[in-house]
Amino acid sequence: xxxxxxxxxxxxxxxxxxxxxxxxxxxxxxxxxxxxxxxxxxxxxxxxxxxxxxxxxxxxxxxxxxxxxxxxxxxxxxxxxxxxxxxxxxxxxxxxxxxxxxxxxxxxxxxxxxxxxxxxxxxxxxxxxxxxxxxxxxxxxxxxxxxxxxxxxxxxxxxxxxxxxxxxxxxxxxxxxxxxxxxxxxxxxxxxxxxxxxxxxxxxxxxxxxxxxxxxxxxxxxxxxxxxxxxxxxxxxxxxxxxxxxxxxxxxxxxxxxxxxxxxxxxxxxxxxxxxxxxxxxxxxxxxxxxxxxxxxxxxxxxxxxxxxxxxxxx
Amino acid sequence: xxxxxxxxxxxxxxxxxxxxxxxxxxxxxxxxxxxxxxxxxxxxxxxxxxxxxxxxxxxxxxxxxxxxxxxxxxxxxxxxxxxxxxxxxxxxxxxxxxxxxxxxxxxxxxxxxxxxxxxxxxxxxxxxxxxxxxxxxxxxxxxxxxxxxxxxxxxxxxxxxxxxxxxxxxxxxxxxxxxxxxxxxxxxxxxxxxxxxxxxxxxxxxxxxxxxxxxxxxxxxxxxxxxxxxxxxxxxxxxxxxxxxxxxxxxxxxxxxxxxxxxxxxxxxxxxxxxxxxxxxxxxxxxxxxxxxxxxxxxxxxxxxxxxxxxxxxxxxxxxxxxxxxxxxxxxxxxxxxxxxxxxxxxxxxxxxxxxxxxxxxxxxxxxxxxxxxxxxxxxxxxxxxxxxxxxxxxxxxxxxxxxxxxxxxxxxxxxxxxxxxxxxxxxxxxxxx
Numbered sequence: 001x002x003x004x005x006x007x008x009x010x011x012x013x014x015x016x017x018x019x020x021x022x023x024x025x026x027x028x029x030x031x032x033x034x035x036x037x038x039x040x041x042x043x044x045x046x047x048x049x050x051x052x053x054x055x056x057x058x059x060x061x062x063x064x065x066x067x068x069x070x071x072x073x074x075x076x077x078x079x080x081x082x083x084x085x086x087x088x089x090x091x092x093x094x095x096x097x098x099x100x101x102x103x104x105x106x107x108x109x110x111x112x113x114x115x116x117x118x119x120x121x122x123x124x125x126x127x128x129x130x131x132x133x134x135x136x137x138x139x140x141x142x143x144x145x146x147x148x149x150x151x152x153x154x155x156x157x158x159x160x161x162x163x164x165x166x167x168x169x170x171x172x173x174x175x176x177x178x179x180x181x182x183x184x185x186x187x188x189x190x191x192x193x194x195x196x197x198x199x200x201x202x203x204x205x206x207x208x209x210x211x212x213x214x215x216x217x218x219x220x221x222x223x224x225x226x227x228x229x230x231x232x233x234x235x236x237x238x239x240x241x242x243x244x245x246x247x248x249x250x251x252x253x254x255x256x257x258x259x260x261x262x263x264x265x266x267x268x269x270x271x272x273x274x275x276x277x278x279x280x281x282x283x284x285x286x287x288x289x290x291x292x293x294x295x296x297x298x299x300x301x302x303x304x305x306x307x308x309x310x311x312x313x314x315x
Numbered sequence: 316x317x318x319x320x321x322x323x324x325x326x327x328x329x330x331x332x333x334x335x336x337x338x339x340x341x342x343x344x345x346x347x348x349x350x351x352x353x354x355x356x357x358x359x360x361x362x363x364x365x366x367x368x369x370x371x372x373x374x375x376x377x378x379x380x381x382x383x384x385x386x387x388x389x390x391x392x393x394x395x396x397x398x399x400x401x402x403x404x405x406x407x408x409x410x411x412x413x414x415x416x417x418x419x420x421x422x423x424x425x426x427x428x429x430x431x432x433x434x435x436x437x438x439x440x441x442x443x444x445x446x447x448x449x450x451x452x453x454x455x456x457x458x459x460x461x462x463x464x465x466x467x468x469x470x471x472x473x474x475x476x477x478x479x480x481x482x483x484x485x486x487x488x489x490x491x492x493x494x495x496x497x498x499x500x501x502x503x504x505x506x507x508x509x510x511x512x513x514x515x516x517x518x519x520x521x522x523x524x525x526x527x528x529x530x531x532x533x534x535x536x537x538x539x540x541x542x543x544x545x546x547x548x549x550x551x552x553x554x555x556x557x558x559x560x561x562x563x564x565x566x567x568x569x570x571x572x573x574x575x576x577x578x579x580x581x582x583x584x585x586x587x588x589x590x591x592x593x594x595x596x597x598x599x600x601x602x603x604x605x606x607x608x609x610x611x612x613x614x615x616x617x618x619x620x621x622x623x624x625x626x627x628x629x630x631x632x633x634x635x636x637x638x639x640x641x642x643x644x645x646x647x648x649x650x651x652x653x654x655x656x657x658x659x660x661x662x663x664x665x666x667x668x669x670x671x672x673x674x675x676x677x678x679x680x681x682x683x684x685x686x687x688x689x690x691x692x693x694x695x696x697x698x699x700x701x702x703x704x705x706x707x708x709x710x711x712x713x714x715x716x717x718x719x720x721x722x723x724x725x726x727x728x729x730x731x732x733x734x735x736x737x738x739x740x741x742x743x744x745x746x747x748x749x
Binding site: 030034085092099111112280295306 | 443446450455458462466469577588620623624635679682
């Protein structure tokens with residue numbers, strides 16, 4: 001049991017940090033531009049596929065740098081030529097544009113790379129067990145993922161809180177027109193923030209690709225969970241997104257690891273009852289419920305605290 | 316959050332044409348629904364008409380949310396799917412307990428299923444509009460779709476639940492075995508639902524929905540609660556989506572968890588938005604087009620969904636009013652008889668635009684076939700000319716078409732805009748709003 005707790009906590013924090021790499025960009029873009037970027041998880045997927053392709057061509061380490069830059073460039077192009085032109089039609093049109101993009105990116109990826117999982121392997125330099133907890137070998141690559149996420153997190157924090165660029169970004173979050181009046185090119189700030197957010201998502205894709213599955217449906221699987229994270233944490237709140245990412249990461253990981261069901265706690269139902277919704281619920285394991293837990297959390301939060309965990313505004 | 320995409324009024328009734336032409340349109344629609352299968356009587360076209368009919372109801376129900384009330388939902392298929400499941404369970408129950416319920420009533424049961432779920436979750440969901448609503452609808456959609464795989468006894472797991480529509484009591488000697496009879500059943504419900512949904516837009520509730528879409532704050536000042544109005548709109552949309560789901564269950568004699576999924580929700584959004592959400596008939600056009608493309612393109616290309624995405628992105632960026640918006644834009648010009656001055660510029664713009672479109676299609680098909688299958692099946696037949704996907708000449712043609720088409724099209728469309736401005740000015744001077 002202790003082993004399960006330690007391993008699941010490590011995995012949960014890891015998954016949570018990955019979620020935060022994505023949700024931080026998403027929530028900053030949202031609070032700055034009012035656009036909920038539906039294609040954010042698609043940038044994550046692009047990162048994984050670019051990472052896979054570049055790894056095959058030039059190796060993992062150059063890919064780790066190049067793929068996020070490429071994804072960031074795609075993101076900037078989307079902002080500059082897509083969103084900026086759609087802005088005049090309102091937020092719903094912008095949201096729909098990113099929705100269409102997410103759809104198109106998934107189709108393009110499955111058109112080029114096919115629908116089956118890619119053979120995206122952990123680089124040989126990191127393919128060894130880092131340490132042994134009880135009897136489980138913990139892979140070094142996961143430690144590497146954790147380190148990268150934490151480094152990015154700290155760098156992001158310092159950039160936002162301690163540098164001049166961060167100051168302008170923070171100001172543009174709440175008072176975009178005032179920042180414009182002070183002589184800053186708000187449009188370019190938006191484009192850069194969008195690019196950095198996309199690049200972070202791309203980076204998450206590159207490092208998560210070998211560990212999780214690199215497949216054309218990975219965006220559709222992760223996207224809704226990201227929205228849960230930023231609603232749960234409070235729209236536009238970075239600390240909220242951080243807490244929500246870790247929380248959902250831990251909950252998901254623990255739920256997958258646990259195999260209990262109501263039947264295993266209270267004993268099986270009388271078999272003469274036959275199949276019914278009750279027997280379904282009685283026999284379902286916690287692991288099977290894991291995919292729906294984030295959405296249950298979402299509904300609960302919306303009922304009891306509509307502004308989210310640390311959010312200040314309702315919408 | 317206001318919704319400028321749909322700020323145009325939803326009125327489609329022709330003010331000057333009077334009631335005669337208004338009822339005439341409905342009458343023509345009804346006659347067309349009756350006559351269509353007599354003209355195109357092959358099995359394939361009957362199936363297509365049935366699917367188009369269902370998707371018309373579904374898209375119209377979606378437009379109660381997006382077009383009328385300004386609620387962008389990413390989970391509308393939940394009500395559709397649950398309606399379908401309830402209809403299937405009802406059909407099985409009717410067949411096994413010999414209840415005197417004929418098949419034509421079953422879609423109503425589906426509607427009640429959609430309504431029940433909308434009533435249950437709607438109150439929490441419609442607290443806020445805009446982006447928050449969009450995200451919640453997505454979350455609820457995922458929640459229901461994932462839960463449906465757990466509750467196997469209700470949703471039948473991955474294989475779904477089957478039924479037999481002919482096992483229900485027959486009325487007027489109709490067994491509903493042949494597709495033609497099913498088509499007429501669907502056509503009947505299309506007509507009823509379309510009239511009901513149009514009538515809904517003319518009621519005070521429909522009007523206040525539009526007000527909530529455009530300015531919820533002012534609605535509060537005149538004494539209505541936007542939350543309650545949104546809740547009502549959500550319930551109505553759920554009801555009609557459930558009817559569409561019930562009809563699908565009858566048509567396919569099966570309900571499975573794909574009905575509830577994100578793909579279905581995405582397709583109805585595409586249909587409504589491509590058709591145009593600002594006018595009542597927009598989603599009808601969209602539903603016809605999207606279903607037709609879906610059925611037609613699957614035979615021609617393996618990446619038909621990509622074309623959907625591109626058409627959708629194009630509409631969002633360049634014509635947020637959808638097809639209906641484009642058509643209705645021309646109405647003042649036709650009335651002012653200035654449309655003739657715009658048409659030449661259209662014709663000039665058409666050629667490079669066509670080249671651009673062909674270039675995009677050629678590029679996509681080249682990539683798709685180059686990566687998919689080496690050797691076999693890599694010949695693209697575009698407007699009668701065969702292109703080999705692996706040949707550099709094909710790539711060159713594609714690049715020339717895309718780049719050249721884009722550069723020239725940009726110039727010609729600027730000309731169109733200028734001609735349009737002149738025509739609109741004349742129309743405005745003659746007293747027609749443009």
